[in-house]
Amino acid sequence: MLGGFGPPGMPQNLTGALLRRGVKDLTVIVNRLDSSWSAADPGKLLERGFVRKVCCAFSASPHPSQVTEFERLHEAGLFEAELIPQGTMVERMRAAAAGIGAFYTPTGVGTEIAEGKEHKVINGRTYILEYPLPADYAFIRATRADTFGNLQYHMTQRNFNPVMAMASKNTFAEIEESIEEPGCLDPDHIHTPGIFIDRIVKIPPPPEGLWTFPSERRDR
Amino acid sequence: MLGGFGPPGMPQNLTGALLRRGVKDLTVIVNRLDSSWSAADPGKLLERGFVRKVCCAFSASPHPSQVTEFERLHEAGLFEAELIPQGTMVERMRAAAAGIGAFYTPTGVGTEIAEGKEHKVINGRTYILEYPLPADYAFIRATRADTFGNLQYHMTQRNFNPVMAMASKNTFAEIEESIEEPGCLDPDHIHTPGIFIDRIVKIPPPPEGLWTFPSERRDR
Amino acid sequence: MEKQPLDRQTICNRLAMEFENDWVVNLGIGMPTLCANVPFGDRDIILQSENGLVGYGPLAKEGEENKNLVDAGAQYVTTRPGTAIVHHVDSFTIIRGGYVEVTVLGAYEVAENGDFASWKTAGRKGGGIGGAMDLAVGAKRVWITMAHTTRDGKPRLLKRCNLPLTAVGVVSMVATDYGLFEITSGGFVLKEFAPGYTPEEIQEITEATLTISPDLRKFQTRNK
Amino acid sequence: MEKQPLDRQTICNRLAMEFENDWVVNLGIGMPTLCANVPFGDRDIILQSENGLVGYGPLAKEGEENKNLVDAGAQYVTTRPGTAIVHHVDSFTIIRGGYVEVTVLGAYEVAENGDFASWKTAGRKGGGIGGAMDLAVGAKRVWITMAHTTRDGKPRLLKRCNLPLTAVGVVSMVATDYGLFEITSGGFVLKEFAPGYTPEEIQEITEATLTISPDLRKFQTRNK
Numbered sequence: 034m035l036g037g038f039g040p041p042g043m044p045q046n047l048t049g050a051l052l053r054r055g056v057k058d059l060t061v062i063v064n065r066l067d068s069s070w071s072a073a074d075p076g077k078l079l080e081r082g083f084v085r086k087v088c089c090a091f092s093a094s095p096h097p098s099q100v101t102e103f104e105r106l107h108e109a110g111l112f113e114a115e116l117i118p119q120g121t122m123v124e125r126m127r128a129a130a131a132g133i134g135a136f137y138t139p140t141g142v143g144t145e146i147a148e149g150k151e152h153k154v155i156n157g158r159t160y161i162l163e164y165p166l167p168a169d170y171a172f173i174r175a176t177r178a179d180t181f182g183n184l185q186y187h188m189t190q191r192n193f194n195p196v197m198a199m200a201s202k203n204t205f206a207e208i209e210e211s212i213e214e215p216g217c218l219d220p221d222h223i224h225t226p227g228i229f230i231d232r233i234v235k236i237p238p239p240p241e242g243l244w245t246f247p248s249e250r251r252d253r
Numbered sequence: 254m255l256g257g258f259g260p261p262g263m264p265q266n267l268t269g270a271l272l273r274r275g276v277k278d279l280t281v282i283v284n285r286l287d288s289s290w291s292a293a294d295p296g297k298l299l300e301r302g303f304v305r306k307v308c309c310a311f312s313a314s315p316h317p318s319q320v321t322e323f324e325r326l327h328e329a330g331l332f333e334a335e336l337i338p339q340g341t342m343v344e345r346m347r348a349a350a351a352g353i354g355a356f357y358t359p360t361g362v363g364t365e366i367a368e369g370k371e372h373k374v375i376n377g378r379t380y381i382l383e384y385p386l387p388a389d390y391a392f393i394r395a396t397r398a399d400t401f402g403n404l405q406y407h408m409t410q411r412n413f414n415p416v417m418a419m420a421s422k423n424t425f426a427e428i429e430e431s432i433e434e435p436g437c438l439d440p441d442h443i444h445t446p447g448i449f450i451d452r453i454v455k456i457p458p459p460p461e462g463l464w465t466f467p468s469e470r471r472d473r
Numbered sequence: 474m475e476k477q478p479l480d481r482q483t484i485c486n487r488l489a490m491e492f493e494n495d496w497v498v499n500l501g502i503g504m505p506t507l508c509a510n511v512p513f514g515d516r517d518i519i520l521q522s523e524n525g526l527v528g529y530g531p532l533a534k535e536g537e538e539n540k541n542l543v544d545a546g547a548q549y550v551t552t553r554p555g556t557a558i559v560h561h562v563d564s565f566t567i568i569r570g571g572y573v574e575v576t577v578l579g580a581y582e583v584a585e586n587g588d589f590a591s592w593k594t595a596g597r598k599g600g601g602i603g604g605a606m607d608l609a610v611g612a613k614r615v616w617i618t619m620a621h622t623t624r625d626g627k628p629r630l631l632k633r634c635n636l637p638l639t640a641v642g643v644v645s646m647v648a649t650d651y652g653l654f655e656i657t658s659g660g661f662v663l664k665e666f667a668p669g670y671t672p673e674e675i676q677e678i679t680e681a682t683l684t685i686s687p688d689l690r691k692f693q694t695r696n697k
Numbered sequence: 698m699e700k701q702p703l704d705r706q707t708i709c710n711r712l713a714m715e716f717e718n719d720w721v722v723n724l725g726i727g728m729p730t731l732c733a734n735v736p737f738g739d740r741d742i743i744l745q746s747e748n749g750l751v752g753y754g755p756l757a758k759e760g761e762e763n764k765n766l767v768d769a770g771a772q773y774v775t776t777r778p779g780t781a782i783v784h785h786v787d788s789f790t791i792i793r794g795g796y797v798e799v800t801v802l803g804a805y806e807v808a809e810n811g812d813f814a815s816w817k818t819a820g821r822k823g824g825g826i827g828g829a830m831d832l833a834v835g836a837k838r839v840w841i842t843m844a845h846t847t848r849d850g851k852p853r854l855l856k857r858c859n860l861p862l863t864a865v866g867v868v869s870m871v872a873t874d875y876g877l878f879e880i881t882s883g884g885f886v887l888k889e890f891a892p893g894y895t896p897e898e899i900q901e902i903t904e905a906t907l908t909i910s911p912d913l914r915k916f917q918t919r920n921k
Contacts, residue, residue, distance in 0.1 A: 038524040038561070039547030041540065092599030104599050116600055119523060120565035120607030124353070127562050132793035132835055133344070134357035134373065134380035139610040140569065143588075143641030146606065153354065155384070160354035164375070176541070181752070181779035187441060188542040188558055192524045195560040199790060216778030221407060222442045224560070226751045226781035228721050228743060228796055258748040258785070259771030261764065312823030324823050336824055339747060340789035340831030347786050352569030352611055359834040360793065363812075363865030366830065396765070401528070401555035408766040408782055412748045415784040419566060436554030444784070446527045446557035448497050448519060448572055 034126075034201055035063040035075045036173035038192035044172035046207045046236045049073035051083075051172070058085045062126075062168055064119065064193060065091040066103045076103060084112050088166065090119040117166075118146060123196050125166035130199035135164045171201035174236075175225070178208045181215040182227030191224060198229040205232040254346075254421050255283040255295045256393035258412035264392035266427045266456045269293035271303075271392070278305045282346075282388055284339065284413060285311040286323045296323060304332050308386065310339040337386075338366060343416050345386035350419035355384050391421035394456075395445070398428045401435040402447030411444060418449040425452040476669035478621075478650040479692060482507050487665075487693060488577055488616055488648050489513070497521050499568065499608055501578035502546040504618050508577050521573060523604035525564045526550070527557040545604065568604065569611035576612035578605055580619050580644075582634045585660035585681040587644045589617055590636035600637070609640030621649035621678060628680040630654065630661055651675050653692060659684055665692040700893035702845075702874040703916060706731050711889075711917060712801055712840050712872050713737070721745050723792065723832055725802035726770040728842050732801050745797060747828035749788045750774070751781045769828065792828065793835035800836040802829055804843050804868075806858045809884035809905040811868045813841055814860035824861070833864030845873035845902060852904040854878065854885060875899050876916060883908055889916040 037043030051059075052073060061075060061084050068076025078084050080102055092114045094101045107114055117125070118140045128136055137160035141147045151162035173194040175184040184206055186194060198204040206225075212235050257263030271279075272293060281295060281304050288296025298304050300322055312334045314321045327334055337345070338360045348356055357380035361367045371382040393414040395404040404426055406414060418424040426445075432455050479487075485507035492498055492508075494516045500506050509520060509531065519528045522545045529544065530553035538549035559567070567573065580591040589609070593600035609615050622628055630647065647654045652675055653665040662684045663672055668691060676683050703711075709731035716722055716732075718740045724730050733744060733755065743752045746769045753768065754777035762773035783791070791797065804815040813833070817824035833839050846852055854871065871878045876899055877889040886908045887896055892915060900907050 038545075039543045041524075041543055090603050091601040093593070093597055093601050104597070108598050114599060116602055118602045118606035119561075119604040120569055120611075123561045123565055124351070127790070128356075130794050131344070131790040132359060132795060134359065134375040134378065136348075136356040137354035138569070139352060139354065140607045142610065144606065144638045145593075146602075155354040158354065179779060183779060183781050185441070186541075186558075188539060188552075189522075189524045189526055189544075190541040191441075191558055191560045193561045196562050199794065214778065220776050220780040220782050221405070221444075223781040224441075226783060226791075227779060228745075228751060228791065259767045261748075261767055310827050311825040313817070313821055313825050324821070328822050334823060336826055338826045338830035339785075339828040340793055340835075343785045343789055347566075350570050351566040352571060358793070360831045362834065364830065364862045365817075366826075399555060403555060403557050406765075406782075408763060408776075409746075409748045409750055410765040411782055411784045413785045416786050419570065434554065440552050440556040440558050443557040446559060446567075447555060448521075448527060448567065 034168040034171040034197040035061060036171065036192065036194040036197050038064055038189065040070050041188065042174050042186065042190040042192050042194050043070070043074070044174045044207050045071050045073040046234070047172040047205055048075060048078070052077055052081060055083065057083050059083050060086040060088070062088040062166065065089055068102060079103060079106060079112065082111070086113040086115070088115045088117055088122070090117055090122055092116050121163055122166065123193065125163055126196045126200040129165035129167035130196060133165065135162050137161065138163055166200065168197070168201040169203065171197040171204040173197055173204060174207045174209065176209050177211055177213065177218065178206060178233045179213045179215045179218050179227070182230030182233060183218050183223040184225040184230060185218060185222065186224050195225045198225045203231045204229055205234070206230055207234050207236045209236060211235070254388040254391040254417040255281060256391065256412065256414040256417050258284055258409065260290050261408065262394050262406065262410040262412050262414050263290070263294070264394045264427050265291050265293040266454070267392040267425055268295060268298070272297055272301060275303065277303050279303050280306040280308070282308040282386065285309055288322060299323060299326060299332065302331070306333040306335070308335045308337055308342070310337055310342055312336050341383055342386065343413065345383055346416045346420040349385035349387035350416060353385065355382050357381065358383055386420065388417070388421040389423065391417040391424040393417055393424060394427045394429065396428070396430050397433065397438065398426060398453045399433045399435045399438050399447070402450030402453060403438050403443040404445040404450060405438060405442065406444050415445045418445045423451045424449055425454070426450055427454050427456045429456060431455070477667060479667050482510065483692070483694060484618055484648045484650060486511050487653055488618060488646070490693065492516060492518050492575065495519070496574035497567070497572055499523070499573050499576040499612060501576065501605065502603070503579050505577040505579055506544070506546055506548070521567060523564050523568060525559045525561060527559060527567070528553060528555050530556070565604070565607055568607050571611060571613060573608065573612040575614040575616055576608040577616045577618055578608065580617045580639070581636055582629050582631055583617050583619070583644050583647050584631050584634045585656065586633070587642035587656050588634050588638050589640065589644050590634040591639045593637045595636060605639050609643050614645055615640070615643040616646040616648070617644050618648050621651040626678070628678055631680045651678065662686050663689060665690055667692055701891060703891050706734065707918060708842055708872045708874060710735050711877055712842060712870070714917065716740060716742050716799065719743070720798035721791070721796055723747070723797050723800040723836060725800065725829065726827070727803050729801040729803055730768070730770060730772070745791060747788050747792060749783045749785060751783060751791070752777060752779050754780070789828070789831055792831050795835060795837060797832065797836040799838040799840055800832040801840045801842055802832065804841045804863070805860055806853050806855055807841050807843070807868050807871050808855050808858045809880065810857070811866035811880050812858050812862050813864065813868050814858045815863045817861045819860065829863050833867050838869055839864070839867045840870040840872070841868050842872050845875040850902070852902055855904045875902065886910050887913060889914055891916055
């Protein structure tokens with residue numbers, strides 16, 4: 034799992050390390066296989082041929098006139114893609130985290146997404162059955178941490194990161210601002226408890242740390 | 254729904270108002286029908302005969318040698334009680350909040366709780382199907398609020414309160430410390446967004462505000 | 474009267490006029506985000522974005538961006554007094570749980586039965602669902618803003634959708650460059666028309682049969 | 698050697714000796730909370746409580762209570778460096794999601810097949826489930842601490858439970874005032890005995906058949 038929604042919360046440094054390492058046959062679970070924010074975007078894993086399967090909410094450009102590298106490789110059959118509604122995706126992650134075996138959601142009923150899935154009418158409304166989406170590893174990004182692994186996110190950096198931390202066996206977090214001693218973060222204001230976190234690493238300031246993004250992309 | 258786990262987060266002032274009002278035939282959803290912390294505990298609603306049904310995780314004293322007033326009235330058939338495992342209870346509330354039609358949980362499999370419920374084996378493990386638990390009203394307590402309804406809880410005051418706020422049509426919150434202008438609470442550190450909150454009221458300091466509890470009860 | 478299809482901002486203004494005080498509103502990526510540019514006057518509109526923003530402010534000014542504060546379209550936005558941040562799971566709890574009064578989404582096709590298609594185009598293997606399927610079943614109202622026809626002039630208000638559906642029977646209002654349409658159990662109802670066009674001309678570029686509202690009027694451009 | 702059943706703190710100390718560094722540990726209401734009184738030395742034990750405490754500290758001293766900080770038994774406790782607070786849903790995500798290495802619970806009965814009963818006594822209409830059913834299926838290990846017999850001397854380590862079950866086949870270790878027992882596929886294994894008692898004497902007050910561990914030894918009272 035790779036966190037982030039747009040650049041905020043994207044673990045570009047950890048993803049960069051994965052790119053350098055060249056691990057193959059990955060199954061990548063990510064909102065979107067972006068590849069144009071930086072040289073360490075999740076889409077780069079795909080372009081380098083490291084990916085066997087993708088689970089994502091966007092497997093095409095939002096603009097039908099554009100065709101992304103993702104799509105070219107996908108059309109060529111170079112990897113498998115499972116397209117998942119974003120709310121179903123995070124709910125499936127949460128089910129994996131919370132020991133829920135499966136759940137009925139109204140999302141996707143009557144669409145291609147529902148094909149082949151169990152249907153059930155509950156109180157007159159139709160739902161489909163969806164199963165957990167766990168991972169072996171999650172890479173995420175936060176603003177502050179303590180050495181116990183407690184994390185705080187700033188603004189919309191939070192996004193997928195808390196649920197991915199909970200849904201994966203091992204979670205590595207890259208930290209933008211500071212790693213403090215335990216006790217420095219207010220217990221009332223910890224977004225991800227340290228028991229979900231396995232490794233933390235302070236990332237360097239930009240540009241090396243890749244935590245800014247070209248502002249000319251804001252119109253994307 | 255009445256929040257709180259032990260005294261922290263118990264909406265004693267709002268419950269007190271309900272007692273004075275004397276509304277009858279209530280269905281009360283609460284962790285436990287406590288009645289010995291204060292004169293405005295949820296159990297008092299029961300003792301006054303205002304309750305038709307209780308959904309709770311404890312319908313007997315944890316000490317088998319004791320018999321509570323709750324049990325005496327329950328044995329006498331004066332109300333209906335649905336006993337629910339605590340984790341299933343909050344998960345059912347969350348399902349109600351999140352538009353989930355039902356979910357499979359491993360909790361209670363092989364016990365009385367599972368009787369009459371749909372079973373399903375998923376990846377070799379048996380689960381039972383549980384349905385949402387919504388409410389018309391939730392009474393909760395928090396430490397700070399802004400006038401938009403954003404809430405912050407202190408320490409274990411949080412407990413059931415966020416999920417009850419989300420699972421009920423109308424949520425009233427009693428506030429211990431202060432009600433601020435919007436913008437005074439850090440957007441990163443709001444525990445319950447104001448869109449879930451319908452009414453807030455500042456409660457007076459103790460003893461009138463009933464936010465302390467006799468410390469001799471700590472051994473309970 | 475000069476014939477003048479409506480521009481995107483005017484179309485979005487029209488839908489935004491319908492937002493009511495205290496509504497939680499979710500705007501889809503692209504054209505719908507223009508609904509945020511409308512001065513809401515004394516209406517307090519709570520914009521919600523699926524990446525966890527509850528009650529955000531206008532786009533950030535150049536040079537004043539917070540790198541960690543973007544909306545669903547990855548545009549830099551601002552907070553406003555009362556903004557709250559939640560994580561993605563809670564964000565879709567808000568969405569699927571029925572706390573969103575209206576979502577305004579883009580679409581390729583809308584059908585007279587309220588179906589719409591917005592995530593996959595013909596002949597493409599991939600698609601972009603994002604949060605649209607959750608919004609479509611979760612929000613209390615689904616309104617669509619779109620061009621009335623394809624670039625080569627084919628109608629997009631149809632009897633039945635041709636493309637893969639996003640959701641079934643949920644759309645209640647559509648605003649295009651030719652008018653404002655309600656979807657009722659009887660299909661599309663033309664409520665307001667672009668300057669200079671007759672209902673017959675609008676019907677010509679529409680596959681579905683239009684019912685004409687008894688209150689038919691010119692496309693409204695200012696708040697009631 | 699003088700016959701001496703074990704006291705509650707000694708029983709709990711024995712289980713706490715087995716906690717490993719970095720374990721997330723949940724202690725049930727009542728006797729199991731005594732496991733928190735053990736000095737863990739250089740082991741970092743993360744106590745978790747179902748009301749949303751992750752990594753809490755010892756009981757609060759008289760006069761230093763934070764009125765909003767209690768454990769699952771509503772006792773005033775303290776934070777420690779690294780404490781985090783979560784709400785009830787996330788707390789049971791931790792519990793049911795398998796993040797708890799061990800839960801120590803009380804019980805009325807434990808059976809040789811790992812079943813146990815802890816929430817309802819005979820002849821009572823109500824019961825107290827609390828978080829026990831979730832903990833029992835969610836924690837990686839379920840250990841029970843209990844009196845070996847009822848007040849009138851009836852055995853509680855049984856072939857099959859008589860009372861309504863809390864969970865099926867989950868208990869792997871039991872500590873009583875007469876010894877320490879493992880539950881294996883072959884049933885109860887007596888691992889350690891209270892001072893002065895013979896295995897035969899312990900079998901006499903036990904309904905289930907005890908296997909004697911080849912490593913049988915006296916009940917341990919200090920860390921390895």
